[in-house]
Amino acid sequence: MQFQGHLFTGCCSNLLVADGRYNLTVNPSFTLKHKSSSLRAHASLKLGHIQRSNSTSTCARGLLWRWGVSKVISIYLLCCLNLVALAQDYPSLSTSSYGCEDVSSYYATVKGLEGKALKKKLHSVISKHQSLSYKEVWDALKFLDAENVDRPQASSGIVEIYSLRAVSKDLAGKPEGWNREHLWPRSYGLISGPSLTDLHNIRPADVNVNSSRGNKYYGECNKKSIRCLKPANKEAAFDTETDKERWTPPTKLLCLYHVTKFAIPGCMLWPFSKSGGNFMKYLITPPPHKRTGSMWEVRGDIARAIMYMAVCYGIHQPGGQNLHLSDSPSIENREMGLLSSLLKWNEVDPPSREEKLRNDRVCKFYQHNRNPFVDHPEYASLIWKRVTPTHQNWHFPAKKELMK
Known part of the structure; x- marks a missing residue:
């Protein structure tokens, strides 16, 4: 799923916890403000983009965001978090393998x-x-x-x-x-x-x-x-x-x-x-x-x-x-x-x-x-087999024609 909305700071810590792998993409017209504790474990911050591959928590404050979630087991919105969401499905990033891959x-x-x-x-x-x-x-x-x-x-x-x-x-x-x-x-x-x-x-x-x-x-x-x-x-x-x-x-x-x-x-x-x-x-x-x-x-x-x-x-x-x-x-x-x-x-x-x-x-x-x-x-x-073209005009221009 993909969610889009606003996070509003206020009471408590506006903590967002997700269980599963996900991407958090920030609208580049907004500034992502965070403290050292805001991005935990193996999270990494790139230009307008946060990628995570673990299942620990992430805190985010005061930003407009787009969040792509894969195989989310549970989402907890704590404290005074206001959310307006539009859902959009993306494929799971699970490690499951299928016979067609070999x-x-x-x-x-x-x-x-x-x-x-x-x-x-x-x-x-x-x-x-x-x-x-x-x-x-x-x-x-x-x-x-x-x-x-x-x-x-x-x-x-x-x-x-x-x-x-x-x-x-x-x-x-x-x-x-x-x-x-x-x-x-x-x-x-x-x-x-x-x-x-x-x-x-x-x-x-x-x-x-x-x-x-x-x-x-x-x-x-x-x-x-x-x-x-x-x-x-x-x-x-x-x-x-x-x-x-x-x-x-x-x-x-x-x-x-x-x-x-x-x-x-x-x-x-x-x-x-x-x-x-x-x-x-x-x-x-x-x-x-x-x-x-x-x-x-x-x-x-x-x-x-x-x-x-x-x-x-x-x-x-x-x-x-x-x-x-x-x-x-x-x-x-x-x-x-x-x-x-x-x-x-x-x-x-x-x-x-x-x-x-x-x-x-x-x-x-x-x-x-x-x-x-x-x-x-x-x-x-x-x-x-090889079928002879019927009523086709297979025309590939000669080098001279390319310059006409």
């Missing part, structure tokens, strides 16, 4: 398999997992997709999957904010149960962009299409695109500064505001947080999430979702795609550090299962 043994039974045999065995490994309520997904996303991946609990923002933009966690579910995007759309067979709230399949997305994507399957615009919209939405990343049926997530392959028409490979565009549509407001600049490497290319991330769904919920069984991948997707047949596009993206965009961390955290703190395609991207070609 990656080598987790996949021990699938060695040497391929095709349907590999798919069936992976299904048996990953399908029995803990599920969340739809409400619990909100808080899970605030942790899993936090702006600061190294300190997700202290991070104030999340990163939207299609916009590649950091926005406040507090905008969750608001019209001007973000909501829960099902990469494998709900209309393609996710009726209820674990598949509906599976965290491997859900990412934060701008409300307008989420609505724009709808239930379109993934793939690049058909080269014959005369209605290919770039970007796919004014709030989406610049290099997204969409037509009547397909949706293309962003990549860091190429970005353009629209004032000079000068292209720089491997960079990204970052909007100053959410006004969108006006590309004069974009600059070639890193985003305002510390993510590095290939994480800005999310096509591979999305491909591996879709493949996970096809394996976890794709084995034909009574009452099952029976999800499948195809180059001719169909809502009626619960088929998503385009399979050839997903296989391609899985190859050209390998798992980043951020994607691997997310997979580890879903395993450790939430569902206690893993996405096998993040750990072993090669499983994709072993299951579906």
Whole structure:
């Protein structure tokens, strides 16, 4: 849980005692005043932040605070302590271990398999997992997709999957904010149960962009299409695109500064505001947080999430979702795609550090299962082989084109 409120000094000592591990984050606009006895045992004070790993008491006086608590057994508010609290769940920091944490043994039974045999065995490994309520997904996303991946609990923002933009966690579910995007759309067979709230399949997305994507399957615009919209939405990343049926997530392959028409490979565009549509407001600049490497290319991330769904919920069984991948997707047949596009993206965009961390955290703190395609991207070609792209426009600009 997370609490927010005021502490008022007065009678007695305003002692706050908590049993369990917790973080205390102080609003930087206020001054933390304490005596030597205020921070006991192994507590340490950093800039606006107190971290504790023991179960002894802490005294705090006269401060505005945010307090993240993990697995609190008891909280005692003594003397004249006034508290106004808003609750927000975060994963337990317990030392419990789960089978999914040992990656080598987790996949021990699938060695040497391929095709349907590999798919069936992976299904048996990953399908029995803990599920969340739809409400619990909100808080899970605030942790899993936090702006600061190294300190997700202290991070104030999340990163939207299609916009590649950091926005406040507090905008969750608001019209001007973000909501829960099902990469494998709900209309393609996710009726209820674990598949509906599976965290491997859900990412934060701008409300307008989420609505724009709808239930379109993934793939690049058909080269014959005369209605290919770039970007796919004014709030989406610049290099997204969409037509009547397909949706293309962003990549860091190429970005353009629209004032000079000068292209720089491997960079990204970052909007100053959410006004969108006006590309004069974009600059070639890193985003305002510390993510590095290939994480800005999310096509591979999305491909591996879709493949996970096809394996976890794709084995034909009574009452099952029976999800499948195809180059001719169909809502009626619960088929998503385009399979050839997903296989391609899985190859050209390998798992980043951020994607691997997310997979580890879903395993450790939430569902206690893993996405096998993040750990072993090669499983994709072993299951579906290599599908020749159909009606795709795989266009990678030559060096000369980059400078046009």
